[in-house]
Amino acid sequence: MSTIDTLLSPVILFFILGALAAAARSDLSVPEPIAKGMSLYLMAAIGLKGGVQVSAAGMSSEMAGAAIAGMGLSFGLPFIAFALLRSWGGLDRLNSGAVAAHYGSVSIVTFVTATEALTRSGAEPAGYMVAVLALMETPAILTGLLLAQNGLKQKSGAPGGHIWREVFLNGSVVLLLGAFFVGLVIGKDKYAAISPVFTTGFSGILCLFLLDMGLVAVRRLRESRGMTLRLVSLGIALPLINGSLGLGAALMLGLDAGTAAAFAMLAASASYIAVPAAMRMALPKADPGIYLSMSLAVTFPFNIIVGIPLFAALAVRLAG
Amino acid sequence: MVELVRRKRIDILIDAPLCEWLAETAAGVGISHYTLASLAAGMGHGGAWRDEDVSGAVAKRMFIAITGEAKVQALINALEPHLGEYGLVVTIADVDVVRGERF
Numbered sequence: 117m118s119t120i121d122t123l124l125s126p127v128i129l130f131f132i133l134g135a136l137a138a139a140a141r142s143d144l145s146v147p148e149p150i151a152k153g154m155s156l157y158l159m160a161a162i163g164l165k166g167g168v169q170v171s172a173a174g175m176s177s178e179m180a181g182a183a184i185a186g187m188g189l190s191f192g193l194p195f196i197a198f199a200l201l202r203s204w205g206g207l208d209r210l211n212s213g214a215v216a217a218h219y220g221s222v223s224i225v226t227f228v229t230a231t232e233a234l235t236r237s238g239a240e241p242a243g244y245m246v247a248v249l250a251l252m253e254t255p256a257i258l259t260g261l262l263l264a265q266n267g268l269k270q271k272s273g274a275p276g277g278h279i280w281r282e283v284f285l286n287g288s289v290v291l292l293l294g295a296f297f298v299g300l301v302i303g304k305d306k307y308a309a310i311s312p313v314f315t316t317g318f319s320g321i322l323c324l325f326l327l328d329m330g331l332v333a334v335r336r337l338r339e340s341r342g343m344t345l346r347l348v349s350l351g352i353a354l355p356l357i358n359g360s361l362g363l364g365a366a367l368m369l370g371l372d373a374g375t376a377a378a379f380a381m382l383a384a385s386a387s388y389i390a391v392p393a394a395m396r397m398a399l400p401k402a403d404p405g406i407y408l409s410m411s412l413a414v415t416f417p418f419n420i421i422v423g424i425p426l427f428a429a430l431a432v433r434l435a436g
Numbered sequence: 437m438v439e440l441v442r443r444k445r446i447d448i449l450i451d452a453p454l455c456e457w458l459a460e461t462a463a464g465v466g467i468s469h470y471t472l473a474s475l476a477a478g479m480g481h482g483g484a485w486r487d488e489d490v491s492g493a494v495a496k497r498m499f500i501a502i503t504g505e506a507k508v509q510a511l512i513n514a515l516e517p518h519l520g521e522y523g524l525v526v527t528i529a530d531v532d533v534v535r536g537e538r539f
Contacts, residue, residue: 328490341483405482
């Protein structure tokens with residue numbers, strides 16, 4: 117699949133449509149309950165599909181290797197982001213730690229979009245990548261908190277327990293992993309009965325969801341006040357650095373091209389659901405205008421438009 | 437003629453992820469009945485926020501409770517160390533309520 121093919125896919129075109137509509141200040145909007153419903157549908161569909169694939173293929177040492185490498189990257193990537201945010205980005209320790217946590221964690225929507233693009237091009241990633249995604253959500257939050265020098269310390273009466281509930285029982289992760297285990301239990305035969313809902317409608321729903329994401333990303337960028345050109349440049353450089361490290365790790369593990377590309381995209385992506393909520397509670401003085409704008413308004417669009425075709429092409433060339 | 441009783445109403449504008457913590461803090465000082473209202477969008481010292489933002493991290497809720505003055509004061513005391521860092525906006529008003537024994 118060429119870069120042009122990716123850019124002209126309906127999913128990407130709907131994302132661009134949303135971005136352009138928001139840039140033109142159109143009143144187009146997707147009602148929040150519908151956006152949430154579509155998000156739940158996508159998590160359930162991708163989780164189920166992953167579980168069914170693993171039930172057919174069985175557990176493998178490759179899967180364990182990818183899981184360990186993914187957790188290692190999630191722990192380690194925030195250190196690189198933190199160093200760059202402090203030196204080039206000019207952020208203080210607190211904001212650097214908060215932003216760094218986002219870049220070690222993952223974006224589920226980026227993963228879903230990458231999976232759709234890779235599947236369409238005949239390089240479907242292994243089903244176990246859903247579990248790897250879930251494992252990569254959390255370690256970066258610990259690293260980010262430690263780097264921000266807040267660690268696990270909290271003022272008396274602060275919402276300490278709520279942070280960990282948000283981190284470990286975040287709705288997206290619960291649904292994704294839960295659907296993965298449902299898929300693992302039911303297997304291919306029983307999945308056939310529900311596949312018209314979860315397979316046939318998947319790409320269409322993803323189009324509408326990315327329309328909303330385009331609207332949200334550009335509106336977030338327009339409303340952000342703490343962003344500088346240097347931070348924007350880091351929002352583009354970090355996915356390239358992290359994705360390259362992820363691709364390198366995937367190649368060392370001997371993953372196939374589609375799985376390696378998905379692994380690279382997990383490393384390249386930045387969280388904008390689980391981590392912002394955790395940072396809001398753990399590091400309330402960190403500026404959400406910076407960490408949300410970088411992850412949602414800069415890195416997410418960059419990955420959708422440039423990152424996915426780039427790492428897919430690299431993975432095919434290096435691992436194909 | 438329905439009897440009106442004077443009570444205090446406390447409204448707290450708070451980040452959505454912190455609602456559960458606030459409800460538990462309120463319960464800790466004896467305010468166990470409250471209402472949480474979703475809010476569409478706004479602009480504050482921390483910048484713009486809107487409920488439809490996909491992360492939900494900067495979405496806001498309005499915590500509303502009606503109770504006696506002592507409990508309101510106890511809640512403010514409990515929240516005082518966190519008012520600045522969590523950007524809580526707290527307003528208190530005198531209200532006349534019917535069925536005052538319920539508040």
